[in-house]
Amino acid sequence: MPLTKAEIARLRSLQEKKHREALGLFVVEGEKVVGELLAAGFPFVELYATEAWTGRASRPDEPGFKLITPAEMARLSHYPTPSSVFAVGKIARTPLAAGALDRGLTLALDGIQDPGNVGTLLRLADWFAFDRVLLSPDSADLFSQKVINASMGSFARVTVHTAPLAEALAGVTAPVLGCDLKGEDVHTLKPLRDAVVVIGSEGRGITEAVRPHVTYYVTIPKYGGAESLNAATAAAIVCDNLRRIAK
Amino acid sequence: MPLTKAEIARLRSLQEKKHREALGLFVVEGEKVVGELLAAGFPFVELYATEAWTGRASRPDEPGFKLITPAEMARLSHYPTPSSVFAVGKIARTPLAAGALDRGLTLALDGIQDPGNVGTLLRLADWFAFDRVLLSPDSADLFSQKVINASMGSFARVTVHTAPLAEALAGVTAPVLGCDLKGEDVHTLKPLRDAVVVIGSEGRGITEAVRPHVTYYVTIPKYGGAESLNAATAAAIVCDNLRRIAK
Numbered sequence: 001m002p003l004t005k006a007e008i009a010r011l012r013s014l015q016e017k018k019h020r021e022a023l024g025l026f027v028v029e030g031e032k033v034v035g036e037l038l039a040a041g042f043p044f045v046e047l048y049a050t051e052a053w054t055g056r057a058s059r060p061d062e063p064g065f066k067l068i069t070p071a072e073m074a075r076l077s078h079y080p081t082p083s084s085v086f087a088v089g090k091i092a093r094t095p096l097a098a099g100a101l102d103r104g105l106t107l108a109l110d111g112i113q114d115p116g117n118v119g120t121l122l123r124l125a126d127w128f129a130f131d132r133v134l135l136s137p138d139s140a141d142l143f144s145q146k147v148i149n150a151s152m153g154s155f156a157r158v159t160v161h162t163a164p165l166a167e168a169l170a171g172v173t174a175p176v177l178g179c180d181l182k183g184e185d186v187h188t189l190k191p192l193r194d195a196v197v198v199i200g201s202e203g204r205g206i207t208e209a210v211r212p213h214v215t216y217y218v219t220i221p222k223y224g225g226a227e228s229l230n231a232a233t234a235a236a237i238v239c240d241n242l243r244r245i246a247k
Numbered sequence: 248m249p250l251t252k253a254e255i256a257r258l259r260s261l262q263e264k265k266h267r268e269a270l271g272l273f274v275v276e277g278e279k280v281v282g283e284l285l286a287a288g289f290p291f292v293e294l295y296a297t298e299a300w301t302g303r304a305s306r307p308d309e310p311g312f313k314l315i316t317p318a319e320m321a322r323l324s325h326y327p328t329p330s331s332v333f334a335v336g337k338i339a340r341t342p343l344a345a346g347a348l349d350r351g352l353t354l355a356l357d358g359i360q361d362p363g364n365v366g367t368l369l370r371l372a373d374w375f376a377f378d379r380v381l382l383s384p385d386s387a388d389l390f391s392q393k394v395i396n397a398s399m400g401s402f403a404r405v406t407v408h409t410a411p412l413a414e415a416l417a418g419v420t421a422p423v424l425g426c427d428l429k430g431e432d433v434h435t436l437k438p439l440r441d442a443v444v445v446i447g448s449e450g451r452g453i454t455e456a457v458r459p460h461v462t463y464y465v466t467i468p469k470y471g472g473a474e475s476l477n478a479a480t481a482a483a484i485v486c487d488n489l490r491r492i493a494k
Contacts, residue, residue, distance in 0.1 A: 040472075116363065120477045129471030150477075157472040187491050223490060224376030225287075225404040230367045230397075233483035236476070240484045243470060244434050 003048075003068060008075050011048075011088070015078040017141050024091050026143035030083040031055060033145075036153030037087070046088035048076060053084035064088075078145070091143055096134070096161040101172045104131030105242070106196040108176075110165055110206050112231055115140035119150020120232040121199065126154035128239040133160045134168055134196070136207075165198070169213035172196060176215045178206050179234055183217025186238055191245045199235045202228060250295075250315060255322050258295075258335070262325040264388050271338050273390035277330040278302060280392075283400030284334070293335035295323060300331035311335075325392070338390055343381070343408040348419045351378030352489070353443040355423075357412050357457050359478055360448060362387035366397020367479040368446065373401035375486040380407045381415055381443070383454075412445070416460035419443060423462045425453050426481055430464025433485055438492045446482045449475060 003011075013019035014027040025045070028034055035055050037044070046064045049055070050073050073082045107125045112118050118140040125133045140147050142162065148155045161168075169176055174194035198214060200206035206214065220229065220237050229237075250258075260266035261274040272292070275281055282302050284291070293311045296302070297320050320329045354372045359365050365387040372380045387394050389409065395402045408415075416423055421441035445461060447453035453461065467476065467484050476484075 120480060123473050123477060124480060126471045126473040127467075127469055127476055152473065152475070154473050186487075220374075220487065221490065222374055224373045226370045226373035226399065226401050228399070229374055229483070230370060230479065232477065232480055233367060233371060236480035236483045237487045240433075240467065240487065243468065 003066075003072050003076070008072075011076050011086070012078070014088070015145070017144070020091060020141075020143055025088050026091055026145075026148075027078070027086060027088050028145055028148050029077060029079060029086045030149075031085055033149050033153075034085045034087045037089075037148075037156045040153045040156035042089060042156040044087040044089050048073070048086040048088075050084045055085060094159055094161055096163050096168055100132070100161075101134070101168065101196055102174050103194055105194070106130065106132050106134055106174075107235065107239070108134040108136075108165055108169070108196050108198045109139050110136050110198055110210050111201040111204070112136075112139045112199065113201060114231075115144050115146035116150045117230070117232045118142070119147045119152070119155070121235055122147070122151040122158050122160070123154040124232065124236055124239055126151075126158050128243050130239070131159070133158055134165065135160055135162045136165045137162055165207075166209040166213060169196065169198075169210065172213070176213055177238070178211070178214035178217045179238055180205060180217040180219060181228060183219040186218045186220050186241045189218065189241055189245055192242060193246065195242065197235070197238055197242070199231050202231050250313075250319050250323070255319075258323050258333070259325070261335070262392070264391065267338060267388075267390055272335050273338055273392075273395075274325075274333060274335050275392055275395050276324060276326060276333045277396070278332055280396050280400075281332045281334045284336075284395075284403045287400045287403035289336060289403040291334040291336050295320070295333040295335075297331045302332060341406055341408055343410050343415055347379070347408075348381070348415065348443055349421050350441055352441070353377065353379050353381055353421075354482065354486070355381040355383075355412055355416070355443050355445045356386050357383050357445055357453050358448040358451070359383075359386045359446065361478075362391050362393035363397045364477070364479045365389070366394045366399070366402070368482055369394070369398040369405050369407070370401040371479065371483055371486055373398075373405050375490050377486070378406070380405055381412065382407055382409045383412045384409055412454075413456040413460060416443065416445075416457065419460070423460055424485070425458070425461035425464045426485055427452060427464040427466060428475065430466040433465045433467050433488045436465065436488055436492055439489060440493065442489065444482070444485055444489070446478050449478050
């Protein structure tokens with residue numbers, strides 16, 4: 001049965017955050033990203049594919065699976081060059097339990113607006129087995145396709161909580177490390193089993209509201225001329241140093 | 248005097264690599280990036296600005312400076328929302344002298360096609376005071392606006408050579424470190440005063456032609472689920488470890 005106009009309109013609307021929020025759904029398109037999320041066990045609720053899709057096309061009886069024509073895909077797609085697969089997932093938000101940040105490693109993103117950076121940071125948190133990511137509400141939307149693409153499947157593996165950082169960090173007993181241009185040399189970090197690492201945006205750094213909750217600042221020694229590092233590359237270096245000393 | 252149609256066509260054409268190469272010129276637009284490059288001392292040859300530009304608008308007699316109207320800027324601009332400044336620079340390529348890679352630190356980019364990643368890697372090379380970046384010809388074009396934007400001014404400070412890596416690396420006496428998913432733990436690196444660090448593309452890694460020139464591979468210990476790291480974040484960790492042990 002061909003897709004109705006209303007179905008197409010509903011699916012197309014998911015490229016906008018307000019519609020994603022209203023429907024509680026998000027979408028990813030493309031063989032690569034859908035394949036990564038399926039490989040990570042992500043439970044999509046709807047999956048539209050053309051015959052060109054080789055991912056799970058052999059299981060058309062699966063709930064939520066619908067074989068569509070390339071013409072239908074072209075109408076659904078958010079891209080000028082549609083791929084062979086369009087997958088819809090439920091927006092699920094994990095509430096932050098009281099005391100959760102006291103244990104293990106948390107990567108807290110304070111207003112990181114570039115979706116590629118947010119995705120790259122999820123991937124880092126996954127690589128370094130951080131227990132969770134804490135995303136400030138003014139960061140890029142976790143359920144945007146650009147964030148999910150850049151996460152390379154880590155979206156499905158990392159626990160992410162969205163919460164105002166100042167509130168979430170109030171009363172946390174684990175040390176809260178702020179990455180900044182001034183602070184203790186990251187190479188002299190002492191071993192930490194529990195820690196929150198706060199990464200600010202490149203433009204404004206860690207926000208004023210969050211600063212009172214920072215236990216101490218860490219900085220990456222600089223040798224040359226750049227004024228700062230990209231947020232994700234700075235976070236990578238801090239995560240590597242934290243893990244290195246925990247060995 | 249208003250800009251002629253021919254002048255506008257010439258300036259607009261610079262958003263395409265083939266025209267940049269033909270004219271030997273490149274363009275950057277926007278107060279931020281133009282300001283960064285001016286601050287780094289980059290010698291633009293033409294600078295078009297509207298009255299809204301606050302950068303050097305007080306020096307309209309400067310050679311190459313031309314005050315234009317917002318309507319003219321809208322015709323020049325490569326962006327839907329034009330900024331107040333449009334700057335043209337000469338494409339200058341620094342030849343790679345024989346033996347140059349034997350001394351100091353080189354960051355070699357092997358087919359890094361994402362311009363944001365190339366810019367971020369220039370910024371890293373600048374931060375860590377690498378002596379040069381070696382860019383394979385199949386990497387993103389150094390003179391594209393996206394690369395220059397992402398470099399945050401480091402474009403003007405880092406020496407970049409574009410050359411086929413396999414040829415450039417042949418006969419190099421400094422150790423050539425390949426970043427890969429398998430190799431020596433980056434945390435056990437021995438101090439190196441001279442080294443070439445090769446970063447491959449995320450999709451295919453270090454190319455076959457380059458592999459015979461790699462002295463040894465280094466890898467970043469992984470603790471979690473991600474299959475790989477973004478090229479720039481991996482490079483950041485390797486650069487930090489190299490600098491850390493050279494202290």
